Amino acid sequence: MLGIHDPLLFLLSGLVLNMTPGPDTAYIVGRSVQMGWRGGAAAALGISTGCLVHVFASAIGLSALLMASATAFAAVKWAGAAYLVYLGFTQLFARPPAAAAEADAPAVAADASLRQVFWQGALTNVLNPKVAMFFLAFIPQFVAADAAHKP
Template sequence: MTSLAAFALASLILIAVPGPNLIYIITRSVQDGRTAGIVSALGVETGTLVHVTAAVCGLAAFIADHPLAFTALRYAGAGYLAYLGARALLHHQPAASADAGGVAGPPARRRLLRLYRDAVLVNLFNPKVALFFLAFLPQFLPTGLPPGETRARMLELGAVFLAIALTFDLCYALAGAALTSRLRGTPRRDRRLSRLTGGIYLGLTALVFL
């Protein structure tokens, strides 16, 4: 098995195990519909792209070597998840449209941009992801490569990981959207789902410190 094939297989196994990102995407999709779930998946993997780039450029190594930077990112991530949880608990959202894709128009587009930003920041503020790529990618590189080729190969591996992760994320977003019509539709159900969503985000906040 080539190193690229081995990396793809290892990535597939790791990504298939549900983690905070998948929980976030499913929750967002159930809460806000199919389009919101897809946008959130794109946002999460945009954050992954930044983490891969940080590992390639040495920024992840800087975070690993400076506990203060790691702690600051971790608290920023926890704070942002707590903010999302409080927002879901305090600000009830109307039910998604019949096609689970949301309504059209400028307000909806602004909301999707906000959802995309939320997803990017949720992933970006998790320093464990940066350290994961810093430790994971080099394991599948031949020894003795010059620095330029090392960076190029790491970007190649990162692109493979990103493609697999995005595929899984989109599947989970669609699966979450399929539950929307069953869980939403009446004011009472919507309030319960908003409370559940807020509780999940607060639970993810606690996971940041594990």
């Protein structure tokens, strides 16, 4: 049928793993504190998009390539580290907006920053090689060996 055995156990395991705190949870909480529920929702949607990228990569075998190739793993690891350094420097050297400019166009700034929060969450998740390794180790446990369509 779907190629999944124990779908209830898979769903329960996925929920428990999503509720445990980690870097993604810290990012969502930080953005929620900084920007309110809209910022937290944008961060959660971005991280979820990053997870979907990992699910797709796992289905087509890219996660297995990362596991097998030390060079590919190192490239993703360094790209993720460079992105985190970039985010750190942009936060460190960002200037707060002037009160007058903020009063004139608050809606435009909020939309732009929500878009940024979404993409930052997605990139932070996609460039985390530990997430790829997790999907490589977790998802195959629930794929039926005799399934016609494993992806």
